[in-house]
Amino acid sequence: MSKETSDLLQDRYVRHMIDVVQREGRITVQALAESVGLSAPPCWRRLRDIEESGLIVRYAAILDRKKVGLHCCMFTQVSLEKHSENVVAEFERAVRATPEILECWVITGDADYLLKIYMPDPTAFDRFLARFMLKINGVRQMKTAVALREVKNETRLQLPGAGTELA
Amino acid sequence: MSKETSDLLQDRYVRHMIDVVQREGRITVQALAESVGLSAPPCWRRLRDIEESGLIVRYAAILDRKKVGLHCCMFTQVSLEKHSENVVAEFERAVRATPEILECWVITGDADYLLKIYMPDPTAFDRFLARFMLKINGVRQMKTAVALREVKNETRLQLPGAGTELA
DNA sequence: ACTGAAATGGCGCGACC
């Protein structure tokens, strides 16, 4: 039986380790142990427990999107025609199968969904939309905001009780 | 002198490796080599080149946000009073210094910025906004959409020329 | 120039205190 995340998060070493591996996912256990002030074995055991608990979903290499040619980020709000089981299921299946769509959230407000989409350029986005609309039934309306600049784009989460830097 | 990313991306092994490390950031060089059909040394050299080129910005452990107590995702659109150098700089500095704000983009449309914010719960968001507004000058308006459900949340980028799954 | 075999030194992982 694997440990509960709530138990794990009581441990100050665990909290520190999580902080480090969020920034340096490929750090060695030895270096991680040293940076939190432990010897390697207890550090390794904690990392194993953290992984088994599902707190760490996966490790990922984070790419420079511009260096792979994805210069354009779009936020598209989507409204569906009707919210029948089928329309919703088909739309979400298509979203999940489309790698250009990085995020999709059901949101409050005028639209049903908010999508974050990466594209090489606006022309590609135009072609993408045409293709996506063809494939998907039941999309009533789409409204897109173009990202002009990336101010911040993080994956690191703040652990509860750590306090914000806003003092 | 390190290699250019455009040169690296010509190599089919490199492209395959990038695909793998985006999903398994902590994979061993040996396993990576095997999965792309190389022996360890050339695979290791490629990984080194990819890292030196800046194509991989960092490696990150991706956490389950709900397991660390961040149950709530908000998308807040922010408009500033005036777009003077100072107001913009101060706002963006505050955004960058605030770990609850994961993303911040300058966007087209009615608002100036779109923020993605993780919070433990709506009450915490209310307190957060009050605190953030106090600290920051020049915010004219904020409009928040609450995320009701997470359909997709990826970090993996599609390499150009790979073709979408939308066939 | 780039590959893979071999060598070596360091690290992950487990046993034990």
Next chain:
DNA sequence: GGTCGCGCCATTTCAGT
């Protein structure tokens, strides 16, 4: 939680293509 040790892995060297 730390010490020890085995075996695997990262990294270098080198010879072959």
